[in-house]
Amino acid sequence: MTTEVLNETETPVDGAEFAALADHVLRTLHVNPLAELNILFIDPEPMAELHMRWLELPGPTDVMSFPMDELRPGTAEEETPAGTLGDVVLCPQVAATQALEAGHSAVEEMLLLTVHGILHLLGFDHAEPEEKKEMFDLQRKLLLTFLAERGA
Template sequence: MSIEVNNESETVVDEAEFAALARYVLDALYVHPQTDLAVLFVESDVMAELHVKWMDEPGPTDVLSFPMDELRPGREGDVTPAGLLGDIVLCPEVAAQQAAVAGHSTVEELLLLTTHGILHLLGYDHAEPEEEKEMFALQRKLLLTFLASR
């Protein structure tokens, strides 16, 4: 599995920790070990440009996911085919604002957003109440079990 983490923001992040989280989530969801994923941290002006270009919404957002091969989670004994999962773009500045409101650290918020972004790449969504319930429960479980294993 190739997980590439690049930080183009001014915020210092532990790239290895985000790669480990991504690897953990993909393994837990039975994604083929040869699947590629890119995680990118950017400044708010770059995120604002991406947000307008791809979502037609103004201002920066916390995370954007760009799926490639439309892979879906596998299950025990039946992993997904190998492929290019896609890219996740995160904005630490927006994450820091959200973390302050939520009462936890920016790193915790970025780990949450990374998990959220990976789930979007795997086809999860939260547009409908039942989808939101499923996605957010899985997101919480994956993040908590990852943090407990550290």
């Protein structure tokens, strides 16, 4: 996988950890190893601008996904074609606030949001209750298996 992690904030981010998480998620979902993904960390003001421009909602949000080639998960028998998955954009400040409310670290929240964003790039959604259950169960499983492999 080709994952580029860009941090445009003052918040320290371990780019290698987020790239490893993306690799784990994409490998588990049988996405072509040549697929490209960008993970971008931005401040609240530019996130609020994206949120308004694309969703017409005020204020910054935690994560937004911008798919490119509309790749979908593959199977053990057939992985996805190579292509550009797209961009996952996160706001560490919003994630930190949510982490406090959830009772875990900001890093754990950003890792969860990264998985969430990647799943959106792969076509998962949570508009309907059954879709939400499927997506949230999968994101939890992917994050827990990643953390277990990393010994976290």
